[in-house]
Amino acid sequence: MPLPPLVSPVDALSDAERTRTHRHAALRGFGELAQRRLAAAHVAIVGAGGLGSPAVLALCAGGVGTITVIDDDDVDVANLQRQVLHRHRDIGAPKVDSAVRAGADLSPETRVDARRERLDATNAAHLLAGADLVLDGSDTFATRTIVAAECERRGLPLVWGVVQEFHAQVTVFWSAPPAGREAVVLADLHPPELVGEAPSCTEVGVLGALTLQVGAIMAVEALKLITGVGEPLLGRVLLVDALAGRSTDVPLHPTAERRRGVVEASEPAAPAVPDAYAAAPPQLTLAEMRTAIADEGAVVLDVREPHETRGGGIDGAILMPLGDLLADPSAVAATAPVVVVCAKGLRARRAAEALRERGVDARVLAGGLAAWT
Template sequence: MSDGFSRDELVRYGRHVSIPEVGLEGQRRLRASSVLIVGAGGLGSPAALYLAAAGVGRLGLVDHDLVELSNLQRQVLHDTRAVGTSKLASARARLEGLNPHVAVETFETRLDSGNALDILAGWDFVVDGSDNFPTRYLVNDACVMLGTPFAYGAILRFEGQASVFAAPGGPCYRCLFRDPPPPDLVPNCAEAGVLGVLPGIVGSIQANEAIKWLAGIGDTLAGRLLLIDALRMEFRSLNITPDLECAVCGPEPSVTELIDYERFCGGPLDGADAGPAETEDTEEAMEELEIDVHELRRRVDDGETFQLVDVREDYEWDICNLAHAGARLVPLATLPEAVESFDRAAPLIIHCRSGPRGDRAVAYLRAMGYDNAVNLAGGILAWAEEIEPGMPQY
């Protein structure tokens, strides 16, 4: 034995130990570390598998769902035999079979404001594999309060994001997204779909960040947001700075205890019970709610009066925007607050990055009586490709 490792462990982790930056000391640190993974689904599956394989000594998983057949396209912790059974039972069996030297703990419950601090306390690192805004904000706030860094990940269709939040001196999730968008304005993976391999990419990045943090090597994503476009196979990293007015991690926090996150993240919007699938149930109806980038350019060139509203986030606006065409930034989350500021008489053109958020915004605005609202088909990416080829893309 060497440094307390058995012969089996030395063989198992040999490819780690042979890396100078890791070595026996790094592997020892991994073995002495603990990681809690929130969610045993698309993101939690690859993260759990690679952290167990890497030899993290203690792994925790929080989930309360059963394995469904539709999960198996991306949730690689589980197999067909596990359909209908507990995700945590399936995950435990898979992880213990992968590496018996890892202690696996499970919490078969829904994470909420009443149990989050107790469950998240005592772990060296957290991986957030959740798929909804209430849990993301809950994990963030609890980690900030506990002083525990966590790896963030999010996925939809072909796009993913990853970062490390709540690291000492670094920003938290609320520094990037102060407020969540109303649920009726945000499509989930069941509605919009997700490329099966994408959570494998993002979840592996989350595991990579955890391993580097625990082993004390390399540079993590703390202070950076990694944007992944799997369709174009492009990666872009943006710097994030702490928000001095952040309600949780700022110098004068206003949120000092966990709150009712379902209420914070909002319920159904008044007057907007119907989603796009209910209000735009034919391709013809969809086309009536859109204009293309060439029509927008014509209106700009002709000096027509219209309102152009960008529903992306601040950091996306900083990359590229249509300010020169008169665009105004109204992040999707703030749309209900800004809705009364729009002119009901002038045409209202909404755009986002590639279209989906614009569709949601238009559906909401029309439900609120703005029959003049249309979406820019293809979003700012279509504008960059067809009108301004030199515009930065992401």
């Protein structure tokens, strides 16, 4: 269901801006009121690379009033395969300069605030000050963790996207959503204790056109949050498989540990209800997994995508992509323990949590297959 608009509208649009954005005004349920909200909005974008580039273009063209673009990097020739904000003549120049130019070219009334800085724990509060919401297109998980923490501290919605190879994820985190909606944060999707640094684009590559698609989806989520039009991805993760031409959204809820922490902090203590599977899924080493298979008849469930499993896996494993499992966890009706595996362990953790909520004794191969090959 839609959320309340994030931003109050400006009193009026200029004649020039009303003409420029007329196709928005013609949208049913959008109209000039929503456009006036966009004109009043301040969006911060972390990163002017593969995801930040299309987001900057879309939000400028859409008529967002103020956009802060944060990036300390210069344009490299290898960026041009996917970072469509930049041109060949920009090589060697600051990436944020491209954002300023694009803003002026697309939407003269949009103010682009260029910050040529690397966001870190010491300046995050300063760089994100005044923003109504944040889009994270940064390139390291360390930076993403800092951005998420600052958004949680401020209660700002965070539009989050990531692309690697042919796959992508997009969601909305919000630690203080409107009443009636569950707070979801980065740790619910990527628990800190399980996160390692993912391979870089240099190491494994990225489909350039997919970054345009995902950056545009992130921009759409921002527009929906600002205007209160449509249903944002809060509590859902959009999974994009470019090779299969398939997009699937799966539910995302607070982890069991954080849900209990929220309840304990906000409600009077209640008698504990025993639940054998409420705790986080146990992590098994490869040797422990083999013991579980041999001694307990454990079943191995591989939640990687088909193009990954074609490259090999564990003999006898049941193959079920994460999106399929989360869409219907009841499809795994195991009476024996289940050991869930994926490439690095993150998807396995999400799958195991969904199974444990249904009473399945689900465990996870710690570190995923990459840790043991």
